[in-house]
Amino acid sequence: MNLIEVYIREVAQRLPEKKREDIILELRSNIEDMLPDDYSEEDVKEVLEKLGSPVALASNYRDWPMYLIGPRYFDVYMTLLKMILPIAAVISLIAMTTEYFIGYSGEQAVLNIGLNLMTEGIQRVIEVGIQVFFWLTLMLVVLERTDKGRGGQPLTARFKEWTPDDLKNKPYIPKKKAISKYEVFLSLMWTGIWATFYFYANYLVGVYEGGRDGLVFVTPTFNQEVLLRYWPIVVIVIGLEITLSLYKLIKRQWTKRMAICNTALQLIGTIVFIVILLNPNLLSQDFIMYMSDLFATTTNQFKTWIVGGGISLFMIAAAYNVFDGFRKANIH
Numbered sequence: 001m002n003l004i005e006v007y008i009r010e011v012a013q014r015l016p017e018k019k020r021e022d023i024i025l026e027l028r029s030n031i032e033d034m035l036p037d038d039y040s041e042e043d044v045k046e047v048l049e050k051l052g053s054p055v056a057l058a059s060n061y062r063d064w065p066m067y068l069i070g071p072r073y074f075d076v077y078m079t080l081l082k083m084i085l086p087i088a089a090v091i092s093l094i095a096m097t098t099e100y101f102i103g104y105s106g107e108q109a110v111l112n113i114g115l116n117l118m119t120e121g122i123q124r125v126i127e128v129g130i131q132v133f134f135w136l137t138l139m140l141v142v143l144e145r146t147d148k149g150r151g152g153q154p155l156t157a158r159f160k161e162w163t164p165d166d167l168k169n170k171p172y173i174p175k176k177k178a179i180s181k182y183e184v185f186l187s188l189m190w191t192g193i194w195a196t197f198y199f200y201a202n203y204l205v206g207v208y209e210g211g212r213d214g215l216v217f218v219t220p221t222f223n224q225e226v227l228l229r230y231w232p233i234v235v236i237v238i239g240l241e242i243t244l245s246l247y248k249l250i251k252r253q254w255t256k257r258m259a260i261c262n263t264a265l266q267l268i269g270t271i272v273f274i275v276i277l278l279n280p281n282l283l284s285q286d287f288i289m290y291m292s293d294l295f296a297t298t299t300n301q302f303k304t305w306i307v308g309g310g311i312s313l314f315m316i317a318a319a320y321n322v323f324d325g326f327r328k329a330n331i332h
Helices: 003-012 016-033 040-049 055-062 071-102 110-146 164-169 181-199 224-229 231-251 255-275 285-295 299-329
Strands: 206-211 214-220
Touching: 003 040, 003 055, 016 040, 016 055, 016 299, 071 110, 071 181, 181 224, 181 231, 206 255, 206 285, 214 285, 224 231, 231 255, 285 299
Parallel strands: none
Antiparallel strands: 206 214
């Protein structure tokens, strides 16, 4: 077996056809120059070992890299992937939940709704993840192969080559002060969940009883007409929550300004919640009667417990969120 010819063939089959003959001649000449006059098989092996793998040698002759994302764009690629995937997943889940309840007939039990949403949600997140992965990879592949500076220094997340000034943009963030993407993801997810329950409370929030076919929805807790009277201000609160979550995603750490914004949001949300809860027609009469009988109390006492307890819990939660925001903002 002529190792030289096999080696040259291994290199040549990985080259563009129009350049193949010239490179074969050049490679054969180089190998002959590196061998002694009366060479042995061991001499050939030593020379071929110096030249290295045919795959690596062929890549040096190619105009195009033999990888999808090279070192120049890899950090940018991973940064964009980590940033876009959670946002796309949350948006798709919110859209899926909205579509589901718009077409909801009111005949399914809450357990079936939860299982359907979970199953379809997993499928939707996987589909969105594959789409984001494909299109982002394709975009970076095209960028890298059309970049005239290919082969230069790796790019930063701002699509610029690294300079010492970039160190100024990477301040030290204590772990307890940092805001993770996971936290932002959960925040957006929570907004989508409570918004869904608010606008479809007459289908989801109420009394359930066990039956032969599983849980049966007996009576809703809230009067949906009363809830929908407040929809403009509720939509504003939803918009503020999404805006604050995106602000956290950009800043990635708690600051005093962010703590103040969080305080304003908690204050607005608490006022809106109290105003809605104090509406005397908010709770459905059937729900009040059912629960009063269940707990052997009067309807007025039950309403007082619900309204007083709800306001107290919401204010405690809001106060803790405000305190926690300023606590994290003051960490050095």
